[in-house]
Amino acid sequence: MSVQERKERERAERERLIVATARELAEQQGWDAVTTRQLAERIEYSQPVLYSHFRSKREIIGAVALKGAAEMAAALRAAASAADGPRTRVAALARAYLEFAARNPAVYDAMFQLDGGLAFANEDTPQPLKDAFAALLENLSEVAGDGVHPALFTEVFWAALHGLATLTRTGRLPPEDTEPRVELLVDRLAMI
Amino acid sequence: MSVQERKERERAERERLIVATARELAEQQGWDAVTTRQLAERIEYSQPVLYSHFRSKREIIGAVALKGAAEMAAALRAAASAADGPRTRVAALARAYLEFAARNPAVYDAMFQLDGGLAFANEDTPQPLKDAFAALLENLSEVAGDGVHPALFTEVFWAALHGLATLTRTGRLPPEDTEPRVELLVDRLAMI
DNA sequence: GATTCGATCCTAGCATCGCTAGACAATCGA
DNA sequence: TCGATTGTCTAGCGATGCTAGGATCGAATC
Numbered sequence: 001m002s003v004q005e006r007k008e009r010e011r012a013e014r015e016r017l018i019v020a021t022a023r024e025l026a027e028q029q030g031w032d033a034v035t036t037r038q039l040a041e042r043i044e045y046s047q048p049v050l051y052s053h054f055r056s057k058r059e060i061i062g063a064v065a066l067k068g069a070a071e072m073a074a075a076l077r078a079a080a081s082a083a084d085g086p087r088t089r090v091a092a093l094a095r096a097y098l099e100f101a102a103r104n105p106a107v108y109d110a111m112f113q114l115d116g117g118l119a120f121a122n123e124d125t126p127q128p129l130k131d132a133f134a135a136l137l138e139n140l141s142e143v144a145g146d147g148v149h150p151a152l153f154t155e156v157f158w159a160a161l162h163g164l165a166t167l168t169r170t171g172r173l174p175p176e177d178t179e180p181r182v183e184l185l186v187d188r189l190a191m192i
Numbered sequence: 193m194s195v196q197e198r199k200e201r202e203r204a205e206r207e208r209l210i211v212a213t214a215r216e217l218a219e220q221q222g223w224d225a226v227t228t229r230q231l232a233e234r235i236e237y238s239q240p241v242l243y244s245h246f247r248s249k250r251e252i253i254g255a256v257a258l259k260g261a262a263e264m265a266a267a268l269r270a271a272a273s274a275a276d277g278p279r280t281r282v283a284a285l286a287r288a289y290l291e292f293a294a295r296n297p298a299v300y301d302a303m304f305q306l307d308g309g310l311a312f313a314n315e316d317t318p319q320p321l322k323d324a325f326a327a328l329l330e331n332l333s334e335v336a337g338d339g340v341h342p343a344l345f346t347e348v349f350w351a352a353l354h355g356l357a358t359l360t361r362t363g364r365l366p367p368e369d370t371e372p373r374v375e376l377l378v379d380r381l382a383m384i
Numbered sequence: 385g386a387t388t389c390g391a392t393c394c395t396a397g398c399a400t401c402g403c404t405a406g407a408c409a410a411t412c413g414a
Numbered sequence: 415t416c417g418a419t420t421g422t423c424t425a426g427c428g429a430t431g432c433t434a435g436g437a438t439c440g441a442a443t444c
Contacts, residue, residue, distance in 0.1 A: 007420095035400080035401065037400085037401085037402095045422080046422065047403080048403085048405095048423070048424095050403095051404080052422090056402080057403090113305070121363065121364060121366045148376065152369060153376065155365055155373060156373050156376050156377055158359075159352055159355030159359055160351055163350070163351030163353070163355030164348070164351040164355075167304075167350075171312050172304065172312040173312075173313060173351065174314075177347070181348050184340065184344065184345065184348050185348055185352075188380050189381070199391095227429080228430080228431060229431095237394090238395080239394090239431090240395095240432085241392090241393070242432095243432070243433080244392085244393085249431065249432090
């Protein structure tokens with residue numbers, strides 16, 4: 001069965017190439033430039049090949065989103081674990097979130113702005129997305145405050161970060177004052 | 193000059209019709225359904241007529257956004273002025289914002305999610321957008337807290353509301369817990 | 385009242401989009 | 415070696431935003 005295994009490996013490899021190329025192209029020129037024709041040309045295959053891996057362009061966006069969610073979860077945990085003390089940890093978490101969004105705008109869009117056909121906030125939610133939320137939850141529970149459900153607190157904190165990230169990136173908030181905004185947010189939301 | 197005046201009136205009326213129809217169609221079937229052909233058919237003119245009023249579809253979205261911003265500003269002021277006491281007023285403001293977003297999702301998207309070609313956060317920003325921000329600022333200044341710039345506080349508060357609005361609307365946050373989220377947000381962010 | 389002329393509007397079409405059918409070639413099992 | 419299966423490509427469909435160029439209509443002039 002070695003032949004079949006090799007084929008499966010090559011197929012999986014090509015799928016990774018598609019996702020990585022879509023992401024690269026999106027980061028370079030925006031998601032509008034990620035057409036099936038452009039993408040096909042970059043991976044040096046014809047258009048229909050894309051559709052033997054993904055049912056639609058939407059699914060490709062979804063695949064980029066999942067990859068990004070895994071990376072974001074790791075980045076959040078790394079930033080949080082490098083800080084000690086609740087206040088410092090939460091601030092580091094917030095900065096890491098905003099930095100990820102700023103450095104990977106196309107990936108962030110795939111995760112939270114575009115329709116990647118992914119399920120959110122229910123049992124069908126893919127693991128990487130749950131895990132990214134968990135990375136926030138783990139580090140925020142200790143500052144939720146008495147009588148406040150950690151998940152609820154995390155949702156609010158996340159929403160605030162998401163608002164800052166998207167409004168800043170689309171030019172609706174001037175980027176200069178990002179740091180004082182984070183300071184204010186953390187000071188007010190986190191208990192101690 | 194009566195003839196010319198009449199023509200200008202009719203032209204302005206048709207422009208209002210285009211914007212209102214685009215908005216209506218977007219609310220009914222989503223912005224994806226707002227194609228220039230669909231829109232042209234609904235106003236009972238041919239496609240090119242749209243381009244004698246607007247340079248692009250983007251500008252039509254922008255026009256819907258401006259109309260929406262004016263409405264939102266009015267809705268925010270009405271809600272705030274109907275409440276007395278800082279805490280109640282801020283909570284009413286937050287609920288009014290989220291309710292506007294929930295009841296006018298297409299308009300909200302035009303304002304804050306789609307590209308309507310509008311300038312934000314600088315001197316070229318159209319008046320209705322400035323005014324919507326001002327409506328927030330007016331009612332939040334009193335709870336910004338000592339030593340915190342009211343504009344900065346408003347930005348953070350707005351970002352949090354925007355995050356809640358968009359994440360809820362795209363199914364990324366379950367809609368049931370909206371009220372406790374607002375309570376938590378207001379309790380923590382607003383000083384007194 | 386007929387005629388000219390400019391403004392207004394529509395038909396038709398372009399390039400591009402996501403996606404798919406059907407032909408062709410390469411590879412496999414017998 | 416041959417037939418069948420798998421894989422890939424060419425070509426094309428309907429729909430998109432937008433535009434060129436001709437037709438039509440109404441207002442002003444003689």
